[in-house]
Amino acid sequence: xxxxFRLKGDRPVATQARAIATRKGIVDAxxxxxxxxxxxxxxxxxxxxxxxxxxxxxxxxxxxxELLARAVVDAQDELATQVRERSVAGSPSAVAMLVAxxxxxxxxxxxxVVARASMRLAVEVPTGELEDVGGTYEAxxxxxxxxxxxxxxxxxxxxGLDAAALARFLVAAFTxxxxxxxxxxxxxxxxxxxxxxxxxxxxxxxxxxxxxxIPGLLRRA
Amino acid sequence: xxxxFRLKGDRPVATQARAIATRKGIVDAxxxxxxxxxxxxxxxxxxxxxxxxxxxxxxxxxxxxELLARAVVDAQDELATQVRERSVAGSPSAVAMLVAxxxxxxxxxxxxVVARASMRLAVEVPTGELEDVGGTYEAxxxxxxxxxxxxxxxxxxxxGLDAAALARFLVAAFTxxxxxxxxxxxxxxxxxxxxxxxxxxxxxxxxxxxxxxIPGLLRRA
Numbered sequence: 001x002x003x004x005f006r007l008k009g010d011r012p013v014a015t016q017a018r019a020i021a022t023r024k025g026i027v028d029a030x031x032x033x034x035x036x037x038x039x040x041x042x043x044x045x046x047x048x049x050x051x052x053x054x055x056x057x058x059x060x061x062x063x064x065x066e067l068l069a070r071a072v073v074d075a076q077d078e079l080a081t082q083v084r085e086r087s088v089a090g091s092p093s094a095v096a097m098l099v100a101x102x103x104x105x106x107x108x109x110x111x112x113v114v115a116r117a118s119m120r121l122a123v124e125v126p127t128g129e130l131e132d133v134g135g136t137y138e139a140x141x142x143x144x145x146x147x148x149x150x151x152x153x154x155x156x157x158x159x160g161l162d163a164a165a166l167a168r169f170l171v172a173a174f175t176x177x178x179x180x181x182x183x184x185x186x187x188x189x190x191x192x193x194x195x196x197x198x199x200x201x202x203x204x205x206x207x208x209x210x211x212x213x214i215p216g217l218l219r220r221a
Numbered sequence: 222x223x224x225x226f227r228l229k230g231d232r233p234v235a236t237q238a239r240a241i242a243t244r245k246g247i248v249d250a251x252x253x254x255x256x257x258x259x260x261x262x263x264x265x266x267x268x269x270x271x272x273x274x275x276x277x278x279x280x281x282x283x284x285x286x287e288l289l290a291r292a293v294v295d296a297q298d299e300l301a302t303q304v305r306e307r308s309v310a311g312s313p314s315a316v317a318m319l320v321a322x323x324x325x326x327x328x329x330x331x332x333x334v335v336a337r338a339s340m341r342l343a344v345e346v347p348t349g350e351l352e353d354v355g356g357t358y359e360a361x362x363x364x365x366x367x368x369x370x371x372x373x374x375x376x377x378x379x380x381g382l383d384a385a386a387l388a389r390f391l392v393a394a395f396t397x398x399x400x401x402x403x404x405x406x407x408x409x410x411x412x413x414x415x416x417x418x419x420x421x422x423x424x425x426x427x428x429x430x431x432x433x434x435i436p437g438l439l440r441r442a
Binding site for chain 2: 037038039040041122123124137138162165166168169171172173174175176177178179180181183184193196197199200201202203204205
Protein backbone atom coordinates (compact mmCIF):
# COMPACT_ATOMS: atom_id res chain seq x y z
CA UNK A 1 0.00 0.00 0.00
CA UNK A 2 2.71 2.44 1.02
CA UNK A 3 4.47 1.78 -2.24
CA UNK A 4 1.41 2.45 -4.38
CA PHE A 5 0.69 5.61 -2.42
CA ARG A 6 4.18 6.99 -2.82
CA LEU A 7 4.14 6.26 -6.53
CA LYS A 8 0.90 7.97 -7.33
CA GLY A 9 2.82 11.21 -7.92
CA ASP A 10 4.55 9.55 -10.87
CA ARG A 11 1.32 9.00 -12.72
CA PRO A 12 1.28 10.90 -16.00
CA VAL A 13 -1.90 12.70 -16.91
CA ALA A 14 -2.28 10.27 -19.73
CA THR A 15 -5.06 9.43 -22.08
CA GLN A 16 -6.40 5.89 -21.93
CA ALA A 17 -4.52 5.15 -25.16
CA ARG A 18 -1.24 6.37 -23.72
CA ALA A 19 -1.75 4.26 -20.60
CA ILE A 20 -2.35 1.20 -22.79
CA ALA A 21 0.80 1.94 -24.81
CA THR A 22 2.84 2.33 -21.63
CA ARG A 23 1.44 -0.91 -20.27
CA LYS A 24 2.38 -2.71 -23.48
CA GLY A 25 5.86 -1.18 -23.34
CA ILE A 26 6.30 -2.52 -19.82
CA VAL A 27 5.15 -6.02 -20.82
CA ASP A 28 7.60 -6.04 -23.75
CA ALA A 29 10.41 -4.81 -21.48
CA UNK A 30 9.55 -7.45 -18.87
CA UNK A 31 9.60 -10.10 -21.60
CA UNK A 32 13.11 -9.06 -22.67
CA UNK A 33 14.36 -9.21 -19.09
CA UNK A 34 12.69 -12.60 -18.43
CA UNK A 35 14.34 -13.97 -21.58
CA UNK A 36 17.74 -12.66 -20.42
CA UNK A 37 17.65 -13.60 -16.74
CA UNK A 38 14.64 -15.85 -16.17
CA UNK A 39 11.94 -15.22 -13.61
CA UNK A 40 14.00 -15.46 -10.43
CA UNK A 41 16.81 -13.36 -11.89
CA UNK A 42 14.61 -10.56 -13.22
CA UNK A 43 14.30 -7.33 -11.23
CA UNK A 44 11.72 -4.56 -11.48
CA UNK A 45 14.61 -2.06 -11.67
CA UNK A 46 15.99 -3.66 -14.81
CA UNK A 47 12.51 -3.89 -16.33
CA UNK A 48 11.98 -0.17 -15.66
CA UNK A 49 15.36 0.65 -17.24
CA UNK A 50 14.51 -1.52 -20.26
CA UNK A 51 11.15 0.27 -20.66
CA UNK A 52 12.80 3.66 -20.17
CA UNK A 53 10.50 4.61 -17.29
CA UNK A 54 10.76 4.82 -13.52
CA UNK A 55 10.36 1.88 -11.18
CA UNK A 56 7.38 3.78 -9.79
CA UNK A 57 5.68 3.82 -13.17
CA UNK A 58 6.15 0.05 -13.47
CA UNK A 59 4.61 -0.50 -10.04
CA UNK A 60 1.72 1.78 -10.98
CA UNK A 61 0.76 -0.69 -13.73
CA UNK A 62 1.92 -3.96 -12.11
CA UNK A 63 2.10 -4.33 -8.36
CA UNK A 64 4.43 -7.34 -8.49
CA UNK A 65 6.82 -9.33 -10.64
CA GLU A 66 4.31 -12.17 -10.57
CA LEU A 67 1.64 -9.97 -12.15
CA LEU A 68 4.13 -8.92 -14.82
CA ALA A 69 4.90 -12.56 -15.59
CA ARG A 70 1.19 -13.26 -15.75
CA ALA A 71 0.74 -10.37 -18.23
CA VAL A 72 3.53 -11.80 -20.41
CA VAL A 73 1.86 -15.22 -20.43
CA ASP A 74 -1.53 -13.63 -21.24
CA ALA A 75 -0.03 -11.59 -24.11
CA GLN A 76 1.44 -14.82 -25.47
CA ASP A 77 -1.94 -16.53 -25.30
CA GLU A 78 -3.31 -13.88 -27.66
CA LEU A 79 -0.38 -14.37 -30.06
CA ALA A 80 -0.99 -18.11 -29.93
CA THR A 81 -4.60 -17.63 -30.96
CA GLN A 82 -3.39 -15.58 -33.93
CA VAL A 83 -0.97 -18.38 -34.82
CA ARG A 84 -3.81 -20.88 -34.89
CA GLU A 85 -5.95 -18.59 -37.04
CA ARG A 86 -3.11 -17.99 -39.51
CA SER A 87 -2.51 -21.75 -39.74
CA VAL A 88 -6.13 -22.42 -40.61
CA ALA A 89 -6.10 -19.76 -43.34
CA GLY A 90 -3.62 -21.14 -45.89
CA SER A 91 -4.09 -24.86 -45.24
CA PRO A 92 -5.88 -27.16 -47.70
CA SER A 93 -6.22 -30.00 -45.15
CA ALA A 94 -6.12 -30.65 -41.42
CA VAL A 95 -2.73 -32.34 -41.59
CA ALA A 96 -1.35 -29.31 -43.49
CA MET A 97 -2.83 -27.13 -40.74
CA LEU A 98 -1.03 -29.21 -38.10
CA VAL A 99 2.31 -28.71 -39.86
CA ALA A 100 1.55 -25.00 -40.37
CA UNK A 101 0.70 -24.54 -36.68
CA UNK A 102 4.07 -25.89 -35.61
CA UNK A 103 5.85 -23.71 -38.22
CA UNK A 104 3.97 -20.54 -37.24
CA UNK A 105 4.65 -21.21 -33.57
CA UNK A 106 8.34 -21.63 -34.39
CA UNK A 107 8.36 -18.32 -36.30
CA UNK A 108 6.64 -16.67 -33.34
CA UNK A 109 9.27 -18.03 -30.92
CA UNK A 110 12.08 -16.91 -33.19
CA UNK A 111 10.73 -13.40 -33.79
CA UNK A 112 8.69 -12.42 -30.77
CA VAL A 113 10.24 -11.72 -27.39
CA VAL A 114 6.91 -12.07 -25.54
CA ALA A 115 6.44 -15.58 -26.94
CA ARG A 116 10.02 -16.48 -26.01
CA ALA A 117 9.62 -15.10 -22.49
CA SER A 118 6.37 -16.97 -22.05
CA MET A 119 8.06 -20.22 -23.04
CA ARG A 120 10.97 -19.55 -20.69
CA LEU A 121 8.53 -18.88 -17.85
CA ALA A 122 6.66 -22.11 -18.61
CA VAL A 123 9.88 -24.10 -18.74
CA GLU A 124 11.45 -22.50 -15.74
CA VAL A 125 8.74 -22.00 -13.17
CA PRO A 126 7.26 -25.42 -12.65
CA THR A 127 7.90 -25.28 -8.95
CA GLY A 128 4.96 -23.35 -7.64
CA GLU A 129 6.48 -19.86 -7.55
CA LEU A 130 4.24 -18.90 -10.43
CA GLU A 131 1.26 -21.15 -10.33
CA ASP A 132 -0.28 -22.87 -13.32
CA VAL A 133 2.06 -21.55 -15.98
CA GLY A 134 1.99 -25.25 -16.89
CA GLY A 135 -1.43 -24.35 -18.31
CA THR A 136 0.47 -23.02 -21.34
CA TYR A 137 1.04 -26.63 -22.40
CA GLU A 138 -2.58 -27.66 -21.88
CA ALA A 139 -3.64 -24.64 -23.95
CA UNK A 140 -1.76 -26.11 -26.91
CA UNK A 141 -2.58 -29.78 -26.40
CA UNK A 142 -6.37 -29.36 -26.80
CA UNK A 143 -6.39 -27.54 -30.17
CA UNK A 144 -3.60 -29.80 -31.47
CA UNK A 145 -5.57 -32.92 -30.57
CA UNK A 146 -8.60 -31.46 -32.36
CA UNK A 147 -6.67 -30.86 -35.60
CA UNK A 148 -5.13 -34.36 -35.43
CA UNK A 149 -8.63 -35.84 -35.03
CA UNK A 150 -9.73 -33.96 -38.16
CA UNK A 151 -6.69 -35.21 -40.09
CA UNK A 152 -7.56 -38.79 -39.12
CA UNK A 153 -11.16 -38.19 -40.23
CA UNK A 154 -9.89 -36.80 -43.57
CA UNK A 155 -7.92 -40.04 -44.07
CA UNK A 156 -4.47 -38.43 -44.11
CA UNK A 157 -3.33 -39.74 -40.72
CA UNK A 158 -3.58 -43.39 -39.67
CA UNK A 159 -6.94 -44.61 -38.41
CA GLY A 160 -6.57 -45.71 -34.81
CA LEU A 161 -3.91 -43.07 -34.10
CA ASP A 162 -4.11 -41.91 -30.47
CA ALA A 163 -4.78 -38.20 -31.15
CA ALA A 164 -4.36 -37.18 -27.49
CA ALA A 165 -1.01 -38.98 -27.21
CA LEU A 166 0.26 -37.46 -30.47
CA ALA A 167 -0.85 -33.98 -29.36
CA ARG A 168 0.94 -34.34 -26.01
CA PHE A 169 4.00 -35.62 -27.79
CA LEU A 170 4.13 -32.80 -30.36
CA VAL A 171 3.73 -30.12 -27.69
CA ALA A 172 6.47 -31.68 -25.55
CA ALA A 173 8.78 -32.22 -28.54
CA PHE A 174 8.29 -28.61 -29.65
CA THR A 175 9.09 -27.44 -26.11
CA UNK A 176 12.28 -29.50 -26.09
CA UNK A 177 13.41 -28.38 -29.53
CA UNK A 178 12.86 -24.78 -28.56
CA UNK A 179 14.80 -25.28 -25.31
CA UNK A 180 17.74 -27.04 -26.95
CA UNK A 181 17.78 -24.53 -29.82
CA UNK A 182 17.93 -21.60 -27.38
CA UNK A 183 20.80 -23.25 -25.51
CA UNK A 184 22.85 -24.28 -28.51
CA UNK A 185 22.14 -21.70 -31.26
CA UNK A 186 20.06 -18.85 -29.79
CA UNK A 187 17.12 -20.23 -31.80
CA UNK A 188 18.91 -19.92 -35.13
CA UNK A 189 18.43 -23.59 -35.96
CA UNK A 190 14.86 -23.94 -34.66
CA UNK A 191 13.15 -23.99 -38.06
CA UNK A 192 15.40 -26.68 -39.62
CA UNK A 193 15.03 -28.75 -36.42
CA UNK A 194 11.24 -28.58 -36.69
CA UNK A 195 11.47 -29.80 -40.29
CA UNK A 196 13.67 -32.68 -39.10
CA UNK A 197 11.00 -33.60 -36.56
CA UNK A 198 8.37 -33.92 -39.28
CA UNK A 199 10.70 -35.93 -41.51
CA UNK A 200 11.08 -38.40 -38.62
CA UNK A 201 7.48 -38.42 -37.35
CA UNK A 202 5.34 -38.19 -40.52
CA UNK A 203 6.28 -41.59 -42.01
CA UNK A 204 4.96 -43.26 -38.83
CA UNK A 205 1.65 -41.37 -38.59
CA UNK A 206 0.52 -40.86 -42.21
CA UNK A 207 -2.15 -43.34 -43.32
CA UNK A 208 -1.03 -46.27 -45.50
CA UNK A 209 -1.47 -45.23 -49.12
CA UNK A 210 -1.12 -41.51 -48.32
CA UNK A 211 2.70 -41.46 -48.15
CA UNK A 212 2.77 -39.27 -51.29
CA UNK A 213 1.57 -36.27 -49.25
CA ILE A 214 4.74 -36.28 -47.11
CA PRO A 215 7.05 -34.27 -49.43
CA GLY A 216 4.43 -31.52 -49.79
CA LEU A 217 3.98 -31.38 -46.02
CA LEU A 218 7.73 -31.13 -45.47
CA ARG A 219 7.82 -28.14 -47.82
CA ARG A 220 5.25 -26.44 -45.59
CA ALA A 221 7.20 -27.26 -42.41
CA UNK B 222 39.92 -13.84 -0.40
CA UNK B 223 38.59 -12.26 2.76
CA UNK B 224 35.74 -14.71 2.76
CA UNK B 225 37.92 -17.77 2.38
CA PHE B 226 40.27 -16.51 5.06
CA ARG B 227 37.50 -15.87 7.55
CA LEU B 228 36.02 -19.28 6.94
CA LYS B 229 39.18 -21.26 7.50
CA GLY B 230 38.30 -21.53 11.18
CA ASP B 231 35.24 -23.58 10.23
CA ARG B 232 37.31 -26.30 8.67
CA PRO B 233 36.78 -29.60 10.41
CA VAL B 234 39.84 -31.69 11.13
CA ALA B 235 38.45 -34.28 8.80
CA THR B 236 39.87 -37.29 7.11
CA GLN B 237 39.98 -37.25 3.33
CA ALA B 238 36.98 -39.61 3.29
CA ARG B 239 34.96 -37.31 5.50
CA ALA B 240 35.78 -34.33 3.31
CA ILE B 241 34.58 -36.26 0.26
CA ALA B 242 31.35 -37.23 2.03
CA THR B 243 30.77 -33.62 3.04
CA ARG B 244 31.40 -32.46 -0.50
CA LYS B 245 28.90 -35.00 -1.82
CA GLY B 246 26.37 -33.89 0.78
CA ILE B 247 26.76 -30.30 -0.38
CA VAL B 248 26.32 -31.26 -4.04
CA ASP B 249 23.13 -33.21 -3.20
CA ALA B 250 21.82 -30.29 -1.14
CA UNK B 251 22.62 -27.83 -3.93
CA UNK B 252 20.80 -30.13 -6.38
CA UNK B 253 17.66 -30.09 -4.19
CA UNK B 254 17.74 -26.31 -3.97
CA UNK B 255 18.35 -25.88 -7.72
CA UNK B 256 15.37 -28.16 -8.42
CA UNK B 257 13.19 -26.11 -6.07
CA UNK B 258 14.21 -22.58 -7.01
CA UNK B 259 16.32 -22.79 -10.16
CA UNK B 260 19.79 -21.32 -10.51
CA UNK B 261 18.97 -17.63 -10.08
CA UNK B 262 16.66 -18.31 -7.14
CA UNK B 263 19.07 -20.58 -5.23
CA UNK B 264 21.05 -19.15 -2.32
CA UNK B 265 24.14 -20.51 -0.57
CA UNK B 266 22.31 -20.00 2.75
CA UNK B 267 19.52 -22.35 1.75
CA UNK B 268 22.01 -24.88 0.36
CA UNK B 269 23.89 -24.79 3.68
CA UNK B 270 20.63 -25.28 5.62
CA UNK B 271 19.67 -28.16 3.34
CA UNK B 272 23.07 -29.80 3.88
CA UNK B 273 22.88 -29.16 7.64
CA UNK B 274 26.18 -27.30 7.72
CA UNK B 275 27.30 -23.67 7.96
CA UNK B 276 27.50 -21.32 5.01
CA UNK B 277 31.21 -21.15 5.79
CA UNK B 278 31.58 -24.88 5.29
CA UNK B 279 29.85 -24.63 1.90
CA UNK B 280 32.22 -21.84 0.84
CA UNK B 281 35.18 -23.89 2.01
CA UNK B 282 34.31 -26.53 -0.61
CA UNK B 283 32.78 -24.32 -3.33
CA UNK B 284 33.78 -20.70 -3.65
CA UNK B 285 30.68 -19.74 -5.71
CA UNK B 286 27.21 -20.80 -6.74
CA GLU B 287 28.54 -21.26 -10.26
CA LEU B 288 31.10 -23.82 -9.07
CA LEU B 289 28.31 -25.64 -7.22
CA ALA B 290 26.20 -25.75 -10.37
CA ARG B 291 29.19 -27.03 -12.28
CA ALA B 292 29.68 -29.80 -9.68
CA VAL B 293 26.02 -30.81 -10.05
CA VAL B 294 26.39 -31.01 -13.84
CA ASP B 295 29.61 -33.02 -13.49
CA ALA B 296 27.98 -35.44 -11.03
CA GLN B 297 25.16 -35.91 -13.53
CA ASP B 298 27.66 -36.65 -16.30
CA GLU B 299 28.91 -39.60 -14.24
CA LEU B 300 25.36 -40.86 -13.68
CA ALA B 301 24.73 -40.54 -17.41
CA THR B 302 27.73 -42.71 -18.16
CA GLN B 303 26.31 -45.34 -15.79
CA VAL B 304 22.95 -45.09 -17.61
CA ARG B 305 24.64 -45.81 -20.90
CA GLU B 306 26.54 -48.75 -19.45
CA ARG B 307 23.39 -50.23 -17.90
CA SER B 308 21.57 -49.85 -21.23
CA VAL B 309 24.27 -51.77 -23.08
CA ALA B 310 24.18 -54.61 -20.54
CA GLY B 311 20.68 -56.07 -20.98
CA SER B 312 20.12 -55.21 -24.66
CA PRO B 313 20.15 -57.87 -27.39
CA SER B 314 20.39 -55.27 -30.19
CA ALA B 315 21.37 -51.66 -30.81
CA VAL B 316 17.76 -50.54 -31.25
CA ALA B 317 16.87 -52.21 -27.93
CA MET B 318 19.80 -50.35 -26.40
CA LEU B 319 18.45 -47.06 -27.76
CA VAL B 320 15.06 -47.70 -26.16
CA ALA B 321 16.74 -48.82 -22.91
CA UNK B 322 18.89 -45.66 -22.79
CA UNK B 323 15.83 -43.44 -22.94
CA UNK B 324 14.09 -45.53 -20.27
CA UNK B 325 17.09 -45.55 -17.93
CA UNK B 326 17.51 -41.80 -18.36
CA UNK B 327 13.83 -41.35 -17.52
CA UNK B 328 14.23 -43.48 -14.37
CA UNK B 329 17.28 -41.43 -13.44
CA UNK B 330 15.35 -38.17 -13.84
CA UNK B 331 12.47 -39.52 -11.82
CA UNK B 332 14.57 -40.88 -8.96
CA UNK B 333 17.73 -38.78 -8.76
CA VAL B 334 17.75 -35.19 -7.62
CA VAL B 335 21.20 -34.50 -9.09
CA ALA B 336 20.01 -35.58 -12.53
CA ARG B 337 16.89 -33.47 -12.20
CA ALA B 338 18.87 -30.44 -11.07
CA SER B 339 21.29 -30.86 -13.93
CA MET B 340 18.40 -30.90 -16.40
CA ARG B 341 16.85 -27.83 -14.83
CA LEU B 342 20.19 -26.02 -15.05
CA ALA B 343 20.55 -26.99 -18.72
CA VAL B 344 17.01 -25.86 -19.49
CA GLU B 345 17.17 -22.70 -17.50
CA VAL B 346 20.57 -21.22 -17.96
CA PRO B 347 20.94 -20.80 -21.69
CA THR B 348 21.67 -17.13 -21.36
CA GLY B 349 25.33 -17.08 -20.58
CA GLU B 350 25.14 -16.86 -16.79
CA LEU B 351 26.46 -20.39 -16.63
CA GLU B 352 28.37 -21.00 -19.77
CA ASP B 353 28.18 -24.14 -21.85
CA VAL B 354 25.62 -26.03 -19.75
CA GLY B 355 24.19 -26.52 -23.27
CA GLY B 356 27.03 -29.05 -23.56
CA THR B 357 24.76 -31.44 -21.61
CA TYR B 358 22.73 -31.87 -24.80
CA GLU B 359 25.78 -32.44 -27.00
CA ALA B 360 26.99 -35.05 -24.49
CA UNK B 361 23.86 -37.09 -25.21
CA UNK B 362 23.58 -36.48 -28.95
CA UNK B 363 26.94 -38.10 -29.83
CA UNK B 364 26.41 -41.47 -28.09
CA UNK B 365 22.77 -41.57 -29.26
CA UNK B 366 23.82 -41.04 -32.87
CA UNK B 367 26.36 -43.84 -32.50
CA UNK B 368 23.75 -46.34 -31.25
CA UNK B 369 21.33 -45.31 -34.03
CA UNK B 370 24.07 -45.89 -36.60
CA UNK B 371 24.60 -49.39 -35.19
CA UNK B 372 20.85 -50.11 -35.30
CA UNK B 373 20.81 -49.10 -38.99
CA UNK B 374 23.81 -51.35 -39.63
CA UNK B 375 22.01 -54.23 -37.87
CA UNK B 376 19.06 -53.73 -40.25
CA UNK B 377 16.50 -52.83 -37.56
CA UNK B 378 16.23 -49.14 -38.44
CA UNK B 379 15.62 -47.84 -41.97
CA UNK B 380 18.63 -47.60 -44.24
CA GLY B 381 19.16 -43.98 -45.20
CA LEU B 382 17.91 -42.74 -41.83
CA ASP B 383 19.68 -39.51 -40.82
CA ALA B 384 21.22 -40.76 -37.57
CA ALA B 385 22.42 -37.29 -36.48
CA ALA B 386 18.97 -35.77 -37.06
CA LEU B 387 17.23 -38.57 -35.17
CA ALA B 388 19.70 -38.26 -32.28
CA ARG B 389 19.15 -34.50 -32.05
CA PHE B 390 15.42 -35.06 -32.20
CA LEU B 391 15.33 -37.73 -29.48
CA VAL B 392 17.46 -35.63 -27.11
CA ALA B 393 15.26 -32.57 -27.68
CA ALA B 394 12.03 -34.58 -27.39
CA PHE B 395 13.24 -36.16 -24.15
CA THR B 396 14.11 -32.71 -22.80
CA UNK B 397 10.65 -31.44 -23.66
CA UNK B 398 8.83 -34.43 -22.21
CA UNK B 399 10.81 -34.08 -19.00
CA UNK B 400 10.03 -30.35 -18.85
CA UNK B 401 6.31 -30.76 -19.49
CA UNK B 402 6.10 -33.70 -17.10
CA UNK B 403 7.73 -31.67 -14.31
CA UNK B 404 5.29 -28.82 -14.92
CA UNK B 405 2.14 -30.88 -15.17
CA UNK B 406 2.67 -33.96 -12.95
CA UNK B 407 5.92 -33.56 -10.97
CA UNK B 408 7.40 -36.25 -13.26
CA UNK B 409 4.78 -38.84 -12.34
CA UNK B 410 3.76 -39.38 -15.96
CA UNK B 411 7.24 -39.27 -17.49
CA UNK B 412 7.58 -43.03 -18.08
CA UNK B 413 4.18 -43.49 -19.85
CA UNK B 414 4.95 -40.37 -21.94
CA UNK B 415 8.27 -41.86 -23.04
CA UNK B 416 6.46 -45.04 -24.09
CA UNK B 417 3.99 -42.91 -26.07
CA UNK B 418 6.90 -41.30 -27.86
CA UNK B 419 8.22 -44.65 -29.02
CA UNK B 420 4.76 -45.80 -30.11
CA UNK B 421 4.62 -42.70 -32.34
CA UNK B 422 8.22 -42.64 -33.58
CA UNK B 423 9.12 -46.34 -34.05
CA UNK B 424 6.70 -47.08 -36.94
CA UNK B 425 8.41 -44.34 -38.97
CA UNK B 426 12.01 -45.36 -38.31
CA UNK B 427 11.95 -49.17 -38.18
CA UNK B 428 13.16 -50.81 -41.40
CA UNK B 429 10.50 -52.19 -43.76
CA UNK B 430 9.99 -55.86 -42.91
CA UNK B 431 11.15 -55.38 -39.30
CA UNK B 432 7.83 -54.02 -37.96
CA UNK B 433 7.40 -57.17 -35.86
CA UNK B 434 10.12 -55.96 -33.44
CA ILE B 435 8.02 -52.94 -32.40
CA PRO B 436 5.83 -54.59 -29.71
CA GLY B 437 8.92 -56.05 -28.00
CA LEU B 438 10.64 -52.67 -28.06
CA LEU B 439 7.58 -50.98 -26.57
CA ARG B 440 7.65 -53.49 -23.72
CA ARG B 441 11.22 -52.37 -22.98
CA ALA B 442 10.30 -48.68 -23.12
